Amino acid sequence: xxxxxxxxxxxxxxxxxxxxxxxxxxxxxxxxxKKRSLLGVFAIFSLVFAMIATFGLNGxxxxxxxxxxxxxxxxxxxxxxxxxxxxxxxxxxxxYLEKEEIHLGEYYGFLLFAAVGMMIMVSAGDLxxxxxxxELMSLCLYVLVGLKRNSNRSVEASFKYFLLGAFxxxxxxxxxxxxxxxxxxxxxxxxxxxxxxxxALRPMVLAGMIxxxxxxxxxxxxxxxHMWTPDVYEGAPTVVTGFMASVGKVAAFGVFLRxxxxxxxxxxxxxxxxxxxxxxxxxxxxxxxxxxxxxxxRMLAYSSIGHAGYAVIALLNPSRDSLFALMFYMFAYLFxxxxxxxxxxxxxxxxIEAEExxxxxxxxxxxxxxxxxxxxxxxxxxxIPPFGGFLAKFYVFMAAVHAGYTWLAVVGVLLSAVGxxxxxxxxxxxxMKDPVEPVEFMxxxxxxxxxxxxxGMTVLLGVFPLPFVHYIETSLAILVP
Amino acid sequence: xxxxxxxxxxxxxxxVTGLVGVLIRRNIVVVLLCIEIMLNAVNINFVAFSxxxxxxxxxxFVFFVITVAAAEVAIGLGIIxxxxxxxxxxxxxxxNLLKL
Numbered sequence: 001x002x003x004x005x006x007x008x009x010x011x012x013x014x015x016x017x018x019x020x021x022x023x024x025x026x027x028x029x030x031x032x033x034k035k036r037s038l039l040g041v042f043a044i045f046s047l048v049f050a051m052i053a054t055f056g057l058n059g060x061x062x063x064x065x066x067x068x069x070x071x072x073x074x075x076x077x078x079x080x081x082x083x084x085x086x087x088x089x090x091x092x093x094x095x096y097l098e099k100e101e102i103h104l105g106e107y108y109g110f111l112l113f114a115a116v117g118m119m120i121m122v123s124a125g126d127l128x129x130x131x132x133x134x135e136l137m138s139l140c141l142y143v144l145v146g147l148k149r150n151s152n153r154s155v156e157a158s159f160k161y162f163l164l165g166a167f168x169x170x171x172x173x174x175x176x177x178x179x180x181x182x183x184x185x186x187x188x189x190x191x192x193x194x195x196x197x198x199x200a201l202r203p204m205v206l207a208g209m210i211x212x213x214x215x216x217x218x219x220x221x222x223x224x225x226h227m228w229t230p231d232v233y234e235g236a237p238t239v240v241t242g243f244m245a246s247v248g249k250v251a252a253f254g255v256f257l258r259x260x261x262x263x264x265x266x267x268x269x270x271x272x273x274x275x276x277x278x279x280x281x282x283x284x285x286x287x288x289x290x291x292x293x294x295x296x297x298r299m300l301a302y303s304s305i306g307h308a309g310y311a312v313i314a315l316l317n318p319s320r321d322s323l324f325a326l327m328f329y330m331f332a333y334l335f336x337x338x339x340x341x342x343x344x345x346x347x348x349x350x351x352i353e354a355e356e357x358x359x360x361x362x363x364x365x366x367x368x369x370x371x372x373x374x375x376x377x378x379x380x381x382x383x384i385p386p387f388g389g390f391l392a393k394f395y396v397f398m399a400a401v402h403a404g405y406t407w408l409a410v411v412g413v414l415l416s417a418v419g420x421x422x423x424x425x426x427x428x429x430x431x432m433k434d435p436v437e438p439v440e441f442m443x444x445x446x447x448x449x450x451x452x453x454x455x456g457m458t459v460l461l462g463v464f465p466l467p468f469v470h471y472i473e474t475s476l477a478i479l480v481p
Numbered sequence: 482x483x484x485x486x487x488x489x490x491x492x493x494x495x496x497v498t499g500l501v502g503v504l505i506r507r508n509i510v511v512v513l514l515c516i517e518i519m520l521n522a523v524n525i526n527f528v529a530f531s532x533x534x535x536x537x538x539x540x541x542f543v544f545f546v547i548t549v550a551a552a553e554v555a556i557g558l559g560i561i562x563x564x565x566x567x568x569x570x571x572x573x574x575x576x577n578l579l580k581l
Contacts, residue, residue: 128538128542131542131549135553146560155560159564166513173520181533185538
């Protein structure tokens with residue numbers, strides 16, 4: 001085992017964030033309760049610091065620690081998205097936690113550790129690393145979901161998430177153990193060689209592959225493993241919901257893609273059918289069940305299941321097109337989801353979060369700005385043209401057509417037309433009705449900045465996507481050591 | 482020597498026991514134990530394969546699984562305690578504020 005300095009250099013962003021996260025936990029008792037937001041600012045600077053370190057690694061392809069950990073343009077892109085999402089989450093959470101009276105210093109520490117877990121996930125070149133990354137992220141998220149210790153709903157959501165998450169992790173691990181038993185290796189590239197010629201052990205490889213897929217489907221909340229999503233999204237504090245729904249999902253898609261394209265590409269005939277099933281089921285469940293929801297967080301949870309359905313379509317065919325489509329989708333999805341949850345957490349009725357769709361009725365009369373921003377996010381999530389969500393869907397469906405799945409693209413378009421109804425229902429409530437009860441919308445500077453960035457990016461990705469397209473095109477390389 | 486298939490069969494039986502337990506038991510502590518049984522089934526698999534294939538990495542994985550399982554139980558019990566304080570019940574069916 002050699003520990004050459006390049007291993008340390010390549011994992012510098014993760015090391016920074018882990019050390020600074022530990023520091024944050026140590027500093028927490030010494031910071032007076034009124035100055036807790038300083039810890040948030042500290043966390044933002046840690047993330048910026050790590051982002052600079054990641055930019056230093058741009059364009060390189062390094063298999064580190066004998067291929068256990070892979071730094072390549074693909075993982076650097078996902079890490080950048082994770083940093084951006086976490087920074088925006090912190091901007092939203094500074095005032096929100098004050099208002100909800102759950103402003104604990106540990107919050108930022110857990111957020112940083114969850115980000116490290118996601119970074120490890122997208123860089124994993126080995127199933128051990130991958131498992132540790134997934135668990136680091138999940139354990140932090142279980143705690144964050146239950147942050148409102150005195151709220152029945154928050155703790156119940158946390159418990160449900162924990163139970164189903166641990167259950168899915170056990171199934172995932174059993175799959176890994178079968179793969180290890182068949183192939184004798186845990187690295188993705190070693191698995192890829194074995195999967196191409198499994199001989200008599202094919203059933204064992206297939207069983208392992210299906211069980212790992214269950215684990216991933218759970219993490220990206222694709223049907224039929226989506227049961228936890230609406231409950232957890234509804235019960236969790238809204239900032240945490242936004243974080244899980246956007247950043248957590250992006251990271252899970254990154255690792256899903258890497259494992260299935262690198263390790264199981266030889267088995268594509270077998271898993272493509274499973275992916276198609278998951279895609280269709282998620283699109284149906286996400287778009288149809290969302291129609292009857294009255295709680296907007298729950299509605300967005302079903303919307304996120306539907307979006308998982310569109311995004312898994314891009315996993316079907318390992319090609320440059322599909323890779324680009326998935327990365328663009330994740331980039332656009334991050335900003336529109338975070339922004340939509342941001343509006344929900346700022347909007348308050350008599351000091352309580354406005355979580356019901358009825359709270360949005362007539363919002364335009366009272367707060368045209370809030371209504372307009374929500375319109376941007378809703379239209380973008382629905383995939384209506386001038387916004388980022390439209391282009392994202394367009395690229396995914398084009399990739400499906402190029403791969404010969406035209407019928408699947410047609411199904412997707414039809415179901416997203418069904419889905420557009422419930423997004424537009426929110427917009428109609430805001431613009432075409434008179435307000436019933438007054439709601440307050442008073443973003444402070446931090447929240448204003450976060451909303452500006454998310455809304456701005458959602459619009460820019462739709463009307464002027466070229467710089468982002470170029471950036472993603474330089475990140476299209478997945479390194480297979 | 483005990484053949485590999487016995488270990489794999491034992492592991493599969495334990496895994497199914499845990500899986501069924503999670504699905505049918507209503508006591509949350511028992512459900513947590515069932516998840517632990519599933520994780521230990523995985524450990525048996527790893528150790529058996531590692532011994533059979535003469536490769537060490539399976540046993541290294543077991544250490545990681547044990548560590549993560551410990552962390553998971555710590556957090557799980559913490560959540561269960563705060564849930565019990567609010568509800569005074571360990572029955573899963575009482576946790577129905579969020580409709581499933």
